Amino acid sequence: MKNEKTALxxxxxxxxxxxxxxxxxxxxxxxxRNRCPHCKTIWAARDVSLQVYQGEILGVVGESGSGKSTLxxxxxxxxxxxxxxxxLDCYEQGQKNIFELSMQQKKYVxxxxxxxxxxxxxxxxxxxxxxxxxxxxxxxxxxxxxxxxMMNQCNRLLSHMEVPVSxxxxxxxxxxxxxxxxxxxxxxxxxxxxxxxxDEVTTGxxxxxxxxxxxxxxxxQLEYGITMIVVSHDLAVIRMLADRxxxxxxxxxxxxxxxxxxxxxxxxxxxxxxVNSLL
Amino acid sequence: MAYVAVTGGREAVEKSIxxxxxxxxxxxxxxxxxxxxxxxxxLIDRIMSEAGFYAPEYAALALKQSEGSLEExxxxxxxxxxxxxxxxxxxxxxxxDMTIHRRISAAFKDIVGGQFLGATYDYTxxxxxxxxMDETQEDVKKIKEKWQSMxxxxxxxxxxxxxxxxxxxxxxxxxxxxxxxxDITLDPITFPAPRSARLQTITRGETGYVNGLAYAGIRGFGxxxxxxxxxxxGDVEIIIDYPxxxxxxxxxxxxxxTEVESFFSEESQEESQEETNELKLGIGYGxxxxxxxxxxxxxxxxxxxxxxxxxxxxxxxxxxLLHGDCLExxxxxxxxxxxxxxxxxxxxxxxxxxxxxxxxxxx
Amino acid sequence: xxxxxxxxxxxxxxxKAIRRALLKAVSIPGYxxxxxxxxxxxxxxxxxxxxxxxxxxxxxxxxxxVIDQGSDDSVNAVSIRKFxxxxxxxxxxxxxxxxxxxxxxxxxxxxxxxxxxxxVLQVPTPEPLRHVEPLESVTRKMHAxxxxxxxxxxxxxxxxxxxxIEQGAxxxxxxxxxxxxxxxxxxxxxxxKLHMSEALYLFGAGxxxxxxxxxxxxxxxxLGFEDFPFKIENMEGRKCHLCGAENVFMDEFFDAxxxxxxxxxxxxxxxxxxxxEGMNHEE
Numbered sequence: 011m012k013n014e015k016t017a018l019x020x021x022x023x024x025x026x027x028x029x030x031x032x033x034x035x036x037x038x039x040x041x042x043r044n045r046c047p048h049c050k051t052i053w054a055a056r057d058v059s060l061q062v063y064q065g066e067i068l069g070v071v072g073e074s075g076s077g078k079s080t081l082x083x084x085x086x087x088x089x090x091x092x093x094x095x096x097x098l099d100c101y102e103q104g105q106k107n108i109f110e111l112s113m114q115q116k117k118y119v120x121x122x123x124x125x126x127x128x129x130x131x132x133x134x135x136x137x138x139x140x141x142x143x144x145x146x147x148x149x150x151x152x153x154x155x156x157x158x159x160m161m162n163q164c165n166r167l168l169s170h171m172e173v174p175v176s177x178x179x180x181x182x183x184x185x186x187x188x189x190x191x192x193x194x195x196x197x198x199x200x201x202x203x204x205x206x207x208x209d210e211v212t213t214g215x216x217x218x219x220x221x222x223x224x225x226x227x228x229x230x231q232l233e234y235g236i237t238m239i240v241v242s243h244d245l246a247v248i249r250m251l252a253d254r255x256x257x258x259x260x261x262x263x264x265x266x267x268x269x270x271x272x273x274x275x276x277x278x279x280x281x282x283x284x285v286n287s288l289l
Numbered sequence: 290m291a292y293v294a295v296t297g298g299r300e301a302v303e304k305s306i307x308x309x310x311x312x313x314x315x316x317x318x319x320x321x322x323x324x325x326x327x328x329x330x331x332l333i334d335r336i337m338s339e340a341g342f343y344a345p346e347y348a349a350l351a352l353k354q355s356e357g358s359l360e361e362x363x364x365x366x367x368x369x370x371x372x373x374x375x376x377x378x379x380x381x382x383x384x385x386d387m388t389i390h391r392r393i394s395a396a397f398k399d400i401v402g403g404q405f406l407g408a409t410y411d412y413t414x415x416x417x418x419x420x421x422m423d424e425t426q427e428d429v430k431k432i433k434e435k436w437q438s439m440x441x442x443x444x445x446x447x448x449x450x451x452x453x454x455x456x457x458x459x460x461x462x463x464x465x466x467x468x469x470x471x472d473i474t475l476d477p478i479t480f481p482a483p484r485s486a487r488l489q490t491i492t493r494g495e496t497g498y499v500n501g502l503a504y505a506g507i508r509g510f511g512x513x514x515x516x517x518x519x520x521x522x523g524d525v526e527i528i529i530d531y532p533x534x535x536x537x538x539x540x541x542x543x544x545x546x547t548e549v550e551s552f553f554s555e556e557s558q559e560e561s562q563e564e565t566n567e568l569k570l571g572i573g574y575g576x577x578x579x580x581x582x583x584x585x586x587x588x589x590x591x592x593x594x595x596x597x598x599x600x601x602x603x604x605x606x607x608x609x610l611l612h613g614d615c616l617e618x619x620x621x622x623x624x625x626x627x628x629x630x631x632x633x634x635x636x637x638x639x640x641x642x643x644x645x646x647x648x649x650x651x652x
Numbered sequence: 653x654x655x656x657x658x659x660x661x662x663x664x665x666x667x668k669a670i671r672r673a674l675l676k677a678v679s680i681p682g683y684x685x686x687x688x689x690x691x692x693x694x695x696x697x698x699x700x701x702x703x704x705x706x707x708x709x710x711x712x713x714x715x716x717x718v719i720d721q722g723s724d725d726s727v728n729a730v731s732i733r734k735f736x737x738x739x740x741x742x743x744x745x746x747x748x749x750x751x752x753x754x755x756x757x758x759x760x761x762x763x764x765x766x767x768x769x770x771x772v773l774q775v776p777t778p779e780p781l782r783h784v785e786p787l788e789s790v791t792r793k794m795h796a797x798x799x800x801x802x803x804x805x806x807x808x809x810x811x812x813x814x815x816x817i818e819q820g821a822x823x824x825x826x827x828x829x830x831x832x833x834x835x836x837x838x839x840x841x842x843x844x845k846l847h848m849s850e851a852l853y854l855f856g857a858g859x860x861x862x863x864x865x866x867x868x869x870x871x872x873x874x875l876g877f878e879d880f881p882f883k884i885e886n887m888e889g890r891k892c893h894l895c896g897a898e899n900v901f902m903d904e905f906f907d908a909x910x911x912x913x914x915x916x917x918x919x920x921x922x923x924x925x926x927x928x929e930g931m932n933h934e935e
Contacts, residue, residue, distance in 0.1 A: 113796070113797045114797055114798060117797055117798075117799060121801075136805075139805065139809050140809060140812050140813065142812050143805055143808055143809040143812055146805065146808055147801055147802075147805050150801045150804045150805055150808060151801040155804075155877050155878050156877060156878045156879055157808060157811050157877045157878075157879050157880050158879050159879075160808070161812070178812075179812060179813065297725065298723070298725035298726050298727045298729070298730045299725060299730045301727065302727050302730045302731060302734075364691075364693075364695075365693075367691040368691050368692055368693040370691065371662065371666070371690040371691040371692070372657055372658060372661060372662070372663060373663070374663050374665065375665075474688070475669075475688045476688045477686045477687060477688055477689065477861040479686065480787075480788055480789040481789065605787075607786070607787050607788055607789065608786075611788075614696075616691060616695075616696045617696045617697075617859045619695075619696075620695040620696025620697035620698060620700075620859060621696060621697035621776070621859055622697075623695055623697065623698075624695060624697035624698050624776070627698065627720070627727075627728050627757075628720065628721050628726060628727075628728075629721075629758075629837075630721045630903055630918070631721050631722065631758040631759060631821060631837070631838070631839050631901070631903075631918060632758060632820060632821040632822070632837045632839070634839065634885065634901075634902075634903065634904060634918075635820035635821040635839040635840060635841075635885055636820035636821070637820075637904075638820065638885040638886060639816065639817075639818055639819070639820050642816055642886070643814045643815060643816045643818075
């Protein structure tokens with residue numbers, strides 16, 4: 011399933027909220043969890059580096075405040091990082107630091123190379139536009155100007171996501187949470203982006219609905235071979251989807267490895283608690 | 290052909306304007322500019338405030354010319370104002386040195402310098418006073434004489450600001466000082482707008498709009514309930530740098546204005562070692578031409594809300610600042626009366642085009 | 653000319669500031685230049701943007717034509733013409749070929765404009781992104797990044813819902829492949845006249861404090877999809893009941909006496925000229 015070609019490389023990502031002070035800028039041991047007790051600066055990501063290989067699903071697990079959402083927002087460029095380098099092999103042969111691109115270039119990367127499914131569908135969808143138009147937005151952003159062609163693609167994608175074609179004209183605000191997530195997924199993959207990010211996509215959904223959404227994610231991965239990063243606080247989700255997993259705590263990566271390995275033989279005490287609570 | 294709306298426009302406009310002069314001069318009575326200026330002071334104040342142009346006599350003329358229409362009068366003053374070259378900027382007016390006509394605080398019973406109720410309708414019973422229906426010159430003269438003798442004895446009142454005392458105590462949170470001041474009458478406002486541009490925009494805002502938004506702000510669509518720390522009305526001096534000699538100043542006149550400082554409690558923005566932040570008092574500021582308590586208070590509320598973070602509708606600068614200019618709002622609403630034949634024809638074309646298409650589907 | 657006011661009503665400093673904004677607008681076709689819009693004795697929303705441009709560019713040799721809905725005699729056109737003649741010495745005309753400057757609301761004249769002519773259009777809503785994004789601070793950024801998918805999406809959504817693009821007048825155009833622009837509420841019929849035109853088009857929005865321009869020989873394309881292309885209003889089978897013209901933009905009205913639908917040139921100067929040249933409905 012996995013080949014050894016990299017798809018995405020992140021080096022030394024730092025995101026801090028606040029200016030930092032002499033103490034926390036020089037010695038991170040002063041931090042209480044991820045926050046400096048002196049200047050109240052939050053160190054949301056502290057020197058996070060990772061690589062994702064083509065066609066693989068990387069799981070990111072951690073509790074809230076661990077930095078996993080910050081990581082995701084930085085990768086999708088919803089947030090400006092403080093420091094770091096970010097390379098995509100599908101953009102300029104991985105030679106250009108994505109964080110340093112112009113706004114227009116970043117827009118291109120977002121529209122053509124990346125897909126994002128947010129935990130909150132309100133962030134990813136226009137609730138007052140039809141579901142069809144929501145999916146089409148990605149196609150339009152990527153330069154498609156043929157209505158019939160887009161409508162066909164949208165209908166096909168949505169029915170693939172088990173959204174009935176009869177409801178394509180309806181806006182997502184009429185839909186259940188699970189169905190909204192399925193529209194979001196359809197939108198995110200509309201352009202066949204080589205890389206897809208999923209941020210807590212099943213959080214807040216009923217168990218049966220969760221299972222269905224996860225099945226879909228698996229299906230997409232198999233069919234399109236998209237490289238994915240899946241963020242969740244729920245190890246069960248990660249276990250089901252991810253080939254490899256990183257564990258985050260207080261803005262840092264504390265453990266990484268094959269998902270099976272982490273499940274069988276967790277090294278870090280935090281991971282052990284996580285795994286134990288699952289059993 | 291009676292239906293042709295495209296000819297005869299010129300004649301129609303001319304006749305319409307002629308007809309206006311008949312409306313303006315209806316009845317037998319004479320309206321003197323002086324009378325409007327002297328007896329309709331609050332209306333004059335309001336017009337000057339919304340026009341951003343302190344000229345009581347011209348405001349009276351504008352009222353006479355427009356049958357008392359407030360928005361027309363503001364319009365006339367503004368249009369006149371934009372023909373005037375800007376010769377000087379005055380030095381900042383000093384409201385500490387205001388000669389007080391009225392000064393109250395809702396925050397303290399006793400304030401340094403004392404409270405002065407001044408002239409206010411606040412405590413009148415709103416009963417129509419039929420006794421002034423046939424007021425004679427003689428009656429008016431009596432009132433005047435009574436006040437004249439008292440005025441001669443009175444010393445001009447100058448008092449420190451209420452907020453100064455609190456500032457010394459350290460409970461007022463100090464905002465940032467803006468060095469560069471915008472002039473919204475010369476350059477368009479841009480967003481995010483600095484406080485100077487916000488205050489200029491609100492003080493020229495339509496009174497009802499400013500009051501209505503502030504009312505919404507304290508009723509639940511803002512986050513805060515103000516205490517009127519101080520409201521003062523009085524004369525302030527306008528002073529410019531004397532253009533002929535460096536270092537000298539020139540007094541060019543005085544104007545009446547109303548100033549309000551409202552207090553709100555807020556979390557301190559200063560860095561603190563403690564787990565919880567201190568509370569401080571934030572100040573909302575209002576200053577308007579003339580006597581207009583409510584507009585000044587409302588301005589202070591909107592100023593405070595716009596200075597604070599939040600995602601309410603009143604925290605949205607563009608919403609608050611772009612929709613309250615008397616000329617802009619009344620101009621755009623009234624333009625809807627202009628013919629829209631072309632755009633309507635175009636709209637109709639769309640409606641017909643979709644109608645044609647849907648019909649066969651229903652069959 | 654009324655000597656109580658400056659030539660062109662505005663003081664020279666203000667006129668200069670407006671001309672500077674115009675130069676910038678011409679240099680960046682389709683880009684909205686913010687300017688310090690002054691108050692005029694004409695209502696905000698009644699053409700003060702166009703009027704400020706006109707007043708700032710007029711010189712004694714100019715000949716001015718003012719039209720509203722295509723008509724020289726429409727009430728607001730009369731009012732604006734009267735004001736301009738009161739505060740300048742320019743001559744006025746109703747003949748679009750004679751005019752050097754034409755101020756217009758909602759129409760571009762039928763007779764093609766020449767290289768030595770300027771058309772000033774009055775603009776109510778300069779921002780083509782306003783209906784998809786109410787905040788100016790955001791729309792400015794969208795223009796900077798050419799982030800226009802929301803506009804296209806709105807057109808697409810129309811087609812999904814009603815099978816057609818709903819936009820009537822003020823149909824958005826793409827200028828020189830860079831800026832999406834509102835052409836002011838001219839009918840779609842007039843949009844193609846902006847493309848590679850010989851004349852200079854200036855757009856003024858007084859209330860919204862924006863100026864923009866389409867210089868001569870600029871590429872101006874109305875937005876459209878491959879399979880739902882831009883379409884002008886259907887004027888097929890319509891003939892002016894006065895001059896017999898066809899394939900021009902028509903006003904439609906109902907005869908007061910008989911109730912039958914009739915058509916008449918919207919461009920009244922064009923219609924009058926044709927009639928003075930002897931053309932009528934019968935031919």
